[in-house]
Amino acid sequence: MILAYDVKHMTCYYSEMFNEQEELTPAGPPLGDRRARRRQETITEILDIALDVMTEEGVNGLSLAEVARRLGVQPPSIYKYFASIMAVYDALFLRGQVEHLEVLRAGMATGGAGLEALTKGLEASGRWLLENRALAQLLFWRPVPNFAPSPEAFAPSQEMVRIQREALAGAVAAGQLGPAADSDEAVFLVSILITGALTQAMANEPELSWGEGRFTPLFPRLMGHLADIYPPG
Amino acid sequence: MILAYDVKHMTCYYSEMFNEQEELTPAGPPLGDRRARRRQETITEILDIALDVMTEEGVNGLSLAEVARRLGVQPPSIYKYFASIMAVYDALFLRGQVEHLEVLRAGMATGGAGLEALTKGLEASGRWLLENRALAQLLFWRPVPNFAPSPEAFAPSQEMVRIQREALAGAVAAGQLGPAADSDEAVFLVSILITGALTQAMANEPELSWGEGRFTPLFPRLMGHLADIYPPG
DNA sequence: TGCTTAAGTTAATGATATTAGCTTATGATG
DNA sequence: CATCATAAGCTAATATCATTAACTTAAGCA
Numbered sequence: 001m002i003l004a005y006d007v008k009h010m011t012c013y014y015s016e017m018f019n020e021q022e023e024l025t026p027a028g029p030p031l032g033d034r035r036a037r038r039r040q041e042t043i044t045e046i047l048d049i050a051l052d053v054m055t056e057e058g059v060n061g062l063s064l065a066e067v068a069r070r071l072g073v074q075p076p077s078i079y080k081y082f083a084s085i086m087a088v089y090d091a092l093f094l095r096g097q098v099e100h101l102e103v104l105r106a107g108m109a110t111g112g113a114g115l116e117a118l119t120k121g122l123e124a125s126g127r128w129l130l131e132n133r134a135l136a137q138l139l140f141w142r143p144v145p146n147f148a149p150s151p152e153a154f155a156p157s158q159e160m161v162r163i164q165r166e167a168l169a170g171a172v173a174a175g176q177l178g179p180a181a182d183s184d185e186a187v188f189l190v191s192i193l194i195t196g197a198l199t200q201a202m203a204n205e206p207e208l209s210w211g212e213g214r215f216t217p218l219f220p221r222l223m224g225h226l227a228d229i230y231p232p233g
Numbered sequence: 234m235i236l237a238y239d240v241k242h243m244t245c246y247y248s249e250m251f252n253e254q255e256e257l258t259p260a261g262p263p264l265g266d267r268r269a270r271r272r273q274e275t276i277t278e279i280l281d282i283a284l285d286v287m288t289e290e291g292v293n294g295l296s297l298a299e300v301a302r303r304l305g306v307q308p309p310s311i312y313k314y315f316a317s318i319m320a321v322y323d324a325l326f327l328r329g330q331v332e333h334l335e336v337l338r339a340g341m342a343t344g345g346a347g348l349e350a351l352t353k354g355l356e357a358s359g360r361w362l363l364e365n366r367a368l369a370q371l372l373f374w375r376p377v378p379n380f381a382p383s384p385e386a387f388a389p390s391q392e393m394v395r396i397q398r399e400a401l402a403g404a405v406a407a408g409q410l411g412p413a414a415d416s417d418e419a420v421f422l423v424s425i426l427i428t429g430a431l432t433q434a435m436a437n438e439p440e441l442s443w444g445e446g447r448f449t450p451l452f453p454r455l456m457g458h459l460a461d462i463y464p465p466g
Numbered sequence: 467t468g469c470t471t472a473a474g475t476t477a478a479t480g481a482t483a484t485t486a487g488c489t490t491a492t493g494a495t496g
Numbered sequence: 497c498a499t500c501a502t503a504a505g506c507t508a509a510t511a512t513c514a515t516t517a518a519c520t521t522a523a524g525c526a
Contacts, residue, residue, distance in 0.1 A: 034524070035472070042473090058378025060293045065513065073474075076515075080473055085514070142436055143376040145291030188433070188447045192455070196429025200421070203375050214421045221462070222425070228461035229454070267493070268503070275504090298482065306505075309484075313504055318483070 043081050046071065047095060050088050054134035059143040062088070086147055089138065094153035096135035101156045103128040104163065114171035118164065119223045122194050126219065127210035133202055140195060161187055172232075181230035189229070193222045276314050279304065280328060283321050287367035292376040295321070319380055322371065327386035329368035334389045336361040337396065347404035351397065352456045355427050359452065360443035366435055373428060394420055405465075414463035422462070426455045 049070045054062050064085055068075040082088045107124025111117035129136035137143050164187050171177040180186070197219045205213040282300045290296075297318055301308040315321045340357025344350035362369035370376055397420050404410040413419070433448040434441065443449050 038523095039472080058375070060376065061378035063513070064515090074476080075513090076476085076517095077474055079515075137375075140432065140436060141374050141376065142291070142370075142439075143293065143374070145294035185447075185451070189451050189455070192426065192429035192433060192448060192451060194429070195432050196425035196427070199373065199428050199432045200425060203373060206375075214418075215425060218418070218422050218425060222422070225458065225461050228458050271492095272503080296482070297484090307507080308482090309486095309507085310505055312484075 039081070043091075046078065046081055047088070047091055050092060051134055054092075054138075059134055059137045064088070086144075089144055089147050090150050090153050092135065093138055093149045094156075096132070096139050097153060097156035099132075100125060100128065100135075100139065101160055101163075104160060108163070108167065114167060114174040115176045115223070115226065118167035118171065118190070119220055121163075121167070122190070122223070123210065123220065126194060126198055126216060129198055130201060130208075130210050130216075133206070136198065136202060140198065164190065175232050177227060178230040178232050181226070186226075186230065190223070190226070193219060197222075272314070276324075279311065279314055280321070280324055283325060284367055287325075287371075292367055292370045297321070319377075322377055322380050323383050323386050325368065326371055326382045327389075329365070329372050330386060330389040332365075333358060333361065333368075333372065334393055337393060341396070341400065347400060347407040348409045348456070348459065351400035351404065351423070352453055354396075354400070355423070355456070356443065356453065359427060359431055359449060362431055363434060363441075363443050363449075366439070369431065369435060373431065397423065408465050410460060411463040411465050414459070419459075419463065423456070423459070426452060430455075 046067060049067045050062055052070075053066050057063075057066075062085065064078045065075045067088075068078055071078075078088075082091070104121045104125045108117045108121030110124070111120030129139075161184075165182070165184070168177065168186050168190075169182045172179055172182045177186075197215045200215040201208065201210075201213060205215070208216075210216050279300060282303045283295055285303075286299050287295050290299075295318065297311045298308045300321075301311050304311075315324070337354045337358045341350045341354030343357070344353030362372075394417075398415070398417070401410065401419050401423075402415045405412055405415045410419075430448045430452045434443075434446060438446040438448070441449075
């Protein structure tokens with residue numbers, strides 16, 4: 001899925017909306033090896049804390065002052081690492097995309113092939129997203145006014161669409177689905193199913209995991225009926 | 234749909250999460266007729282402006298200071314009408330629920346019966362929600378940290394579920410769907426379809442209306458395949 | 467060993483939500 | 497019609513933000 005925010009296949013909204021690219025991290029000049037490592041560690045630490053805060057207070061509840069407090073530092077110090085709070089959101093968006101892509105890939109590898117692999121992959125993705133709700137909301141919804149992900153942060157999403165088309169093509173080749181399933185349209189259709197299940201679960205069942213509750217258990221069934229929509233042979 | 238935020242059928246999340254009910258409007262003592270009308274007009278005006286601001290700046294971009302500015306008044310004056318910014322969100326949530334319910338009802342009345350009426354109703358609902366994105370996000374997503382709708386604001390959602398079950402029961406009676414479709418599960422399943430289409434459209438195609446783009450045109454087709462999931466006879 | 471500069475600091479600016487307390491003028495009531 | 501309660505406005509103040517400017521310090525490369 002991750003159709004939210006795709007840019008290549010998803011026509012042009014984000015391509016129009018990308019923020020002007022100021023440096024997101026205030027320039028990383030030729031750092032000595034040791035210094036560079038320390039710096040990277042601090043950046044990671046800031047992002048971890050930011051994620052904690054977002055998980056506790058909501059995506060929009062992120063406050064650099066609170067992050068600084070937990071890091072044991074004064075608020076302006078954060079600006080040595082991130083140009084603005086939007087840059088923090090962007091870094092988290094990128095982190096979310098990358099991790100999520102990896103989870104989808106790994107999930108698909110556990111299944112068989114074609115439709116089965118796709119379903120397994122999307123379930124793994126769903127499980128991960130419900131375990132990382134703050135990231136999921138950042139990736140799927142538009143909770144933060146004036147935030148639009150940078151092209152870099154957005155890039156993994158195109159790979160995600162490619163992978164899914166590949167799986168659908170595999171399902172067609174295996175005779176699980178009709179040839180019409182090898183299309184962007186089918187990817188969008190699948191994205192509606194997974195996004196619907198996830199959105200309902202996130203909004204209504206914040207305590208439950210994938211496979212629990214009233215929505216996510218229906219997802220595999222819906223995927224199974226893909227063959228009704230794209231009948232093989 | 235509107236399963237997001239339902240409370241009766243949607244188990245218990247919101248019932249646990251309802252905010253302690255402080256007065257949302259700072260007490261409405263026995264107002265004279267004229268005064269009461271003026272007051273109500275001002276309240277409506279504030280909500281209209283708040284909706285404008287949310288539409289322009291995002292749901293979380295609402296600022297009482299900005300509302301006051303547009304109303305031509307100092308920020309503290311808003312507090313004569315609403316106890317807090319959360320009370321404004323709650324009033325808008327209620328307004329959204331009520332209008333949305335009416336739209337669904339009217340939409341269903343235009344179609345035939347059973348499955349057809351349900352599809353017509355949900356399409357009308359989708360059209361309205363895309364025309365009222367700020368409200369849609371407030372109703373479906375959880376964009377505002379620490380906001381939970383009051384039971385009053387939430388109530389219309391139960392009626393919405395009831396109406397949909399009724400339509401599904403009608404579809405079963407008409408032989409369009411199998412008996413298993415007369416269930417809460419089927420309502421949840423339908424809610425996944427509509428929520429998925431709407432979420433994708435809202436996140437990725439903010440300029441487009443219902444029926445345009447890559448997601449919402451797929452919805453009627455998905456509804457048509459409900460008979461595959463709940464085969465009649 | 468010394469010096470560059472990364473990484474921290476404090477101080478200040480202009481937003482915000484909200485509370486307290488004062489003023490005014492509307493309109494219900496005698 | 498006059499009175500008076502009070503609705504509805506105001507200003508001032510508090511506490512929270514994000515962010516910028518300008519300074520200090522100390523790490524670590526040469």
